[in-house]
Amino acid sequence: MLGLEKKDFQLLLVVAGLTLLAPFILNPFPESSAMAQFNAGYPDLMQRFVIFGIFAIGFNILFGLTGYLSFGHAAFLGVGSYGAIWMMKLVSLNVIPAIFMGIIVSGIFAVAVGFITLRRSGIYFSILTLAFAQMSYALAYSVLTPITGGETGLQIKSTDRPLLSNLEEGEIGRANLFGMDMRASFELNVGDWLFTFNAGYYIAAIAMLASFYLAIRIFRSPFGMMLRAIKSNQTRMSYTGLNPRPHTLAAFVISGMYAGLAGGLLVAMDTQVGPERMFWTASGEVVLMTILGGVGTLIGPVLGAGAIKYMENILSKINKDVLHQWFAFLPDGLEDFVITIIYPFIGKGWHLTLGIIFMLVVIYLPGGLVEGGQRIARALSRKKTSDEDGPKASTEPAE
Amino acid sequence: MEAIILQILNGLDKGSAYALIALGLTLIFGTLGVVNFAHGALFMIGAFCAVTLSRILTLSHTIIDETKTDFLGNPAKVEVPYVHDIFGVATGDAIIDWAVPLSILFAIPVMMAVGFIMERGLIKHFYTRPHADQILVTFGLAIVLQEVIKYFYGANPIPTPAPQAFTGSFDFGAALGFDPNLIIYPYWRIIYFVFAALIIGAVFAFLQFTTFGMVVRAGMADRETVGLLGINIDRRFTIMFGLAAAVAGLAGVMYTPINSPNYHMGMDFLVLSFVVVVVGGMGSLPGAVLAGFLLGILESFASMREVLAILPGLNQIIIYLVAIIILLTRPRGLMGRKGVMEE
């Protein structure tokens, strides 16, 4: 189906189902219940889930397949965002050209950066990419202020008159798709539940599904095989008459364009760009997303992106008052005690929880969340067929 | 001329800080093969050893002073440090004043212990894991450590001044025959430079001239063989980790008067110190030191206004620009060995 093997097609279907039904799935708790705090089904966060999913999928094409760890990938996200917002400010408020501009600008930037950085491998490559990203960040923050808006970034202003728009005097342009506002939402109110179906989210979701499909095709294609071969043994690659560098460069550029797509979408959903988007911590974040989810797996990066963005946006909003409401049923002394225990980990302490989760996942689930899922699945199936003991992976012969 | 001498001084001083951190990072990488993203956090913890000691020294009991009022108009509570009670006001103040140098003694055992616990409790399980896992787990640890510090000490910088005796600056200009005031340099920074040089020298001497050091160096070159000789290399590596933690911690202690410590100072240094290590060449101790000084000096020159007038923004990117140029001309950094972290 669609050029995919059955298993991959099923995976695509599952992801498509989850993505399209996300407004339901992410809002499991009734509005008036205390657990509503954990609902994530509002447009901004859903958009971020899929956009950072795209970013991580793209990153995984490079890192998961070739093993080249780029530590400056956020630069492409940022550059794509700047490209997209300038397109909106100058040419058209339609998101399609803006997103394409983001992809193209990032692609060109990736060709230039990749051409230089791919001369080195391993940590030397990582540091080179980091250096390029940090330079982009530092310059965007300071001397490039006329182009990037510096610290305060770029937004669409009332003075912006894109060529292909008919804005009224003083009207602030809004991102749209052939007239449909990105922020337009339908709300479905079922009893105490409220589900929001946001136009922007579905555009981003479709982009994510397309990216995911393309990623499967790349993973399964001979090109993907070449990239895995590069990771496995560059020496054999060269002595088989294949030039690793253009292959890696192609992967790097594809990966950069994915980041550009994510950057363009960020702007399309929320018309604003700031240079922090390119800071090294943002590059580190996508590495963490990918590893947390599962390097080299198809679905892992999306899960990782979701997990980190969920913590960033949901955990950080829980404050002491919320805790008091949750635990109001406990006797006073116990309530205070429980809150004292939990408080350091939520709200302003959400970084602490993030750090602990990273450590736990790496220590106990080296394959990331995907491995966690597999273990659970295996445990369940073992219950069903407990006698089936698969052949142990043969040990590696001593060399 | 004066400007150039001054910036060389500056570069040496900055460089000594970079070199010191990079040295610890390289010790860990070279001996254990672990990429330690928590190294910046060790530096930060070192700095907070100084903060903690000065808090301990200023532990006090409160007395109500009826003659003064606090901001709400109530009778003021005045804090009286216990050291005043014990040693008298003058000696007590002198002890508090010398909190930072005293912290060196305090930090060494603390940092060694932190290092041992980290290595035994966490790092040793990651020797055979991919570098990506090491990076992630140590990065997670770094976040945890800094959040713990933030929880207890807050997010704002905490002033930890150098002893009164070291305030002010030495006039190199006058000493070298230039006009006075043209080349001045703070005493504490001079001390920092000397201190860093001593530590660096001590580490090299330790590795070069002691049997322990020789075993470790052999282990760095070929771990398995040394293991076959019946030497318990693991235990030595644990001690090495403790040493590296102590080096990072001491760098942090001595740095506190230069920049007031805050909980994220480790992260601020982390990226920079990695750049230094890689530019020096992964696993090369002399490379790390050389790169530290080189980048320190170049950074200082790039911050001169005469340079910025020609190339605005150069100070923003100089470190990275130099890193790119060096890595493109010397594939494994200044003194890197082949095949180390290249795959």
Added chain:
Amino acid sequence: MGILEVKDVGKRFGGLQALSDVNLSVKENSVHAIIGPNGAGKSTLLNCLVGKLIPDTGSVMFDGQSVLGRTPHEINQMGISRVFQTPEIFGELTVMENMMIPCFAKRDGAFSLQAIANMFSEKDVVERAESMLDDMNMADKRHMHAASMSRGDKRRLEIGMCLAQEPRLLLLDEPTAGMARADTNNTIDLLKQISDERDITIAIIEHDMHVVFSLAQRITVLAQGTPLVEDDPENIKGHPKVREAYLGETA
């Protein structure tokens, strides 16, 4: 005029003259062995042939074209394949995938954008890789991860991968080093069969005299970076210079 002509090649590493005045001619469709004691410069010479090292002096001509200054993958595309002392295969890939990669390299070249487009059509490549696996008697292992095979199988796979490219010259660097006797004999048989059945020139660097004398039609003895003798196997066996060079060495 042989298919491979090495003329006056010299290579220096710092103070060490690794190779000097090496002259060598390998005849088309022959099996040519290069032997010599440890440190004689055999591997350096091999690296000069495949583009890993560039000699300081002299020339290396393959089929009338110079290989000097070309990268390993360019030289490979000229028709020289190399088998390593320790089998270099794609450990994380399956045996089938290992075999497909040289087939792609043969069909699409080192890299071109067209190749990316071609890469979505893999039918002919799959067929070719499968027939190659059959030839190597490895069809039953096609789904195994290459890293999990025995050393002998890895060697077999590596040779198969080289042959899949239909090279004109196959360079083997101590192909039986570290192998058990049975595996060594299997490898000898395989190489014999290849040399008999295919239109191919084989140059082999070897330590093990048993292997050398089972296979080689012509032998060059290298000592201290210079060729000592070049002759047919039977003349090499008793050659005094060779004995001298190997004195104290195990053959």
Added chain:
Amino acid sequence: MSKSNFTRRGLLKTSAVTGAGLALPTIFTAQSAHAYTNEPTGSTVTLGFNVPQTGPYADEGADELRAYQLAVEHLNGGGDGGMMNTFSSKALQGNGILGKKVEFVTGDTQTKSDAARASAKSMIEKDGAIMITGGSSSGVAVAVQALCQEAGVIFMAGLTHSNDTTGKDRKANGFRHFFNSYMSGAALAPVLAGAYGKDRKAYHLTADYNWGYTTEEAVKASTEAMGWETVAAVKTPLTQTDFSSYIAPVLQSGADTLVLNHYGGNMVNSLTNAVQFGLRDKQVNGKDFQIIVPLYSRLMAKGAGANVKGIFGSTNWHWSLTDEGSKAFVKSFGTKYGFPPSQAAHTTYVQTLLYADACERAGSFAPCAVAEALEDYEFDGLGNGKTLYRGADHQCFKDVLVVKGKENPSSEFDLLEIVEVTPVEQVMYQPDHPQMGGAEASLGTCNNGA
């Protein structure tokens, strides 16, 4: 478990009645059902407090949050009422806003514009916040202000000092109580001229980003107008922690005054470094060398320790002010938390009260009505004396404090002493002032989001 009083869209409270959960789904577009974004239809109204809870400004954010909680308490009739008793407007009754109980949600800006917008959006989209306030940097303020303009809610800026916030980036839905770079320069210059003379050579070190630029420009312009000469102005990277290589050449330049256009961690480090170099013990051109910090934050200045002693700067507000409003605020804040509030706490407390008061006076939560009530509104009793919320750019105009690091602090909070309260007339400027984006800058039209 108690019922959460953290509302999602207030609308639900009423519409959830539709058949106790089994009813047919009601489908509608968000906009059409409301008169304006997040119109509160229940018995409560939700405010969004968006402050840095992680990152270098976390302590400042924590102090802002304390003030917000205090403000909410007072609005709902709890506590001693604080500044509500001294506020010149008596519209607030202590029964919430327009009779609706005030509730709040909190979020983390991380001092990053992306994160701040994500957090603000979640407050608007998920929690139904009707007003967003907070922040501790201008980048965040400008970004969130633009978001609130788009979304159709009011933004009451927290700590933001860059001219741009109400200058070239001003927005109809955004309001700033805090002062700005221009005012700092205008207030400082005469005091400096009085203290250090009119013949000074200044050397500027400027943080290399928007706020730094506007501050340098403002201080330069106003000191040069007093007769000072600017010897050099050097930009320093935001991420710089060690400023030695920037400070070392100062003496060589022949300057006798160093102006540190730095904030937060940058300020603490550059000031510490400058004092460490012994600059203040030096004599240049026959005068004592002096250091100036245009924008002081007491919380951050604490990090510089004794180095702030005797150093001039400006601040929006200080707890040692003796007007009735300030005293009332310090009292209720100090009683609740045990230490005096910072200027960030003051500005956020006041902004919350001003917003609530505007709603009361407008009789509506509709952003445009609230904006109209705030525009050109004059009030008193919230510290800083008589204050005007100017309609043309939504900037507050009030007295500015020129302060000096105290030589003999009596407590850890007693770091600054007020040297002069610069009257508002002296820091007034035209809305189209060139430093404020000139004639091009415009508020645009207010947005109700409907």
